[in-house]
Amino acid sequence: MEATVIILAAGEGTRMKSNHAKVSHQILAKPMIRWVVDAALAAGAGRVITVVGSHADEVRALLAGLDGVECVEQAERLGTGHAVRVALEATGVCEGPVVILNGDLPLIEPKTIRKFADTVADGTAAAAVLTMTTPDPFGYGRIELDEAGQVLRIIEQKDCTDEQAKTLLECNAGCYAFDGAALAAHIGEVGCDNAQGEYYLPDMLEILRNHGLGVTYFHCNDFREGLGVNSRAQLAELTAIARDRINARLMAEGVTMIDPASTWIGPDATVGRDTIIYPATMLMGETVIGEECTVGPNTRLTDTRVGDHSVIDETVAENVQIDNFVTCGPRAYLRPGTHLCDHSKAGTHVEIKKSTIGVGSKVPHLSYIGDTTMGEGVNVGAGSITCNYDGVHKNATTIGDNTFIGSDTMMVAPVNIGANAVTGASSCITKDVPDGALAIERSEQRIIEGYTARKRARQ
Structure with missing residues (x-):
């Protein structure tokens, strides 16, 4: 035409x-x-x-x-x-x-x-x-x-x-x-x-x-x-019609939706066959979901690409690349520029920004990773963060293959942690760590006997 x-x-x-x-x-x-x-x-x-x-x-x-x-x-x-x-x-x-x-x-x-x-x-x-x-x-x-x-x-x-x-x-x-x-x-x-x-x-x-x-x-x-739109009520009515039309098409193509009425998928998003979408899920912009994934509940993905066989549970992601066999959530926040490679994990209460999480690497829970390049097979202990912002600039962190980051590690960027290295729990890492080394930074623990009884006596 x-x-x-x-x-x-x-x-x-x-x-x-x-x-x-x-x-x-x-x-x-x-x-x-x-x-x-x-x-x-x-x-x-x-x-x-x-x-x-x-x-x-x-x-x-x-x-x-x-x-x-x-x-x-x-x-x-x-x-x-x-x-x-x-x-x-x-x-x-x-x-x-x-x-x-x-x-x-x-x-x-x-x-x-x-x-x-x-x-x-x-x-x-x-x-x-x-x-x-x-x-x-x-x-x-x-x-x-x-x-x-x-x-x-x-x-x-x-x-x-x-x-x-x-x-x-x-x-x-x-x-x-x-x-x-x-x-x-x-x-x-x-x-x-x-x-x-x-x-x-x-x-x-x-x-x-x-x-x-x-x-x-x-x-x-x-x-x-x-049908046209002349009011907010009509806007909501047409939105529901558009939702139902898109969902019906996707289900006919082999996508499972547990509750289509609470599943919101934009017109430019695509979903592969045998993927299961749970309630309260939103797939917006040019989001692409591969085959045999599980998405939701309570998940919002915008302009995000997900490979095959991945589980995205209670996750918010924008402009993110998620590869195959990846696990996210529950309650993960993935910010623009994040790349989760095959078999990696971003777990509970994890925030990742502008970082690559290598093949098989895991950030299981309660951590923030920003401006980081992480190798393969890395494990990040709970409560660890990259201190990437100095008030003026965003600084980079690199972590080599098969390194173990102990719980509650602070990695003060710019900093490089080598391959096969270990950081001790509750360490503040401010200097580069060589391959295969242990980095540990702690103040000496002091024990003051009878402290509680003397404090109560004073009160």
Whole structure:
């Protein structure tokens, strides 16, 4: 489909009662505008033009760096017809199918956009309306057809008679497809003779009919694709629909979900077969989970890659690489830049930041490891930390293969601990430790007999 898609995203979204653009609000941690733009790109659109207005810089930032996506600003918000005219004038689009979508339409599928564009691709019709049949059509404009099956007009809810409300069940989803040449030729004929003084895009349908051009419709089989967001309640409703749709697809592909209703997976995440996902798990961004893993409960992974056969229990991770046969948690916090190699472990109440934990190495519990390169087969005792921040700079620690870090060891970076070394429990390591050495640093223990009795006597 070499079509142009114009996405209308300039509105205020006043019913959201927000300090941000409506289309920037997120569904499964992804802004609504990105759902629509990504669907248009996946449909094969040659150009995607987003009309911005309210909070224009915020919306532009959400689309920055996307190939094939342009932003056009509608400085004065004078209606949907005006927005389309601004887009055409700024980009020079004047041929081929042109699909107009709303920026708050996150559930629309690429195949629907592609088929919608095809309705005006052969020149039979100059315009098409995207329609749907909803369980409750109240509030939607109704489509009235003529004897030839062409769209005669759209009757708004407030103008429907009781009979029309009962019999006209095809509803307007608010999206349109046009032959680009016809649109460019006649968009200037849309007037603003109405109570709001705005230029309304639906007026194009009557204008094209008056020029003897055909106006048809494309029925969307799944009405949910045509649902928009105008309130926080609708945002939550569509989020739940998106969640259920993604979860159903993943389960059909071989993923087990103990409680799908409490499992939240973003549209850009992938999960391998025979992986089990426990309740209260969130997989967001471009997270990738391999096969035969166990994830959750109470786990949130963002932009994190997990290999096969790993167990991720009560873990929060962002921008992390977790390889195969790795164990995390419960209650592990993995910060950006962390890499857990095969058969490694980050245990209970462990925080790791910007560090590599080597093959088979373990940080079992109650430890912090930051800015560290750890070799293979290392064991870190409970309560150990790398003191990597001196108040100005982050400093590095290296730990060689098969080294044993005793419990409650403080490793004051920058410091290098060699291979096959040992640190004594409760040591503060401030100097490099050679391979195979024992490093121990403790004050002498003193015993003062009868101390407690004398203290109580004084009190």
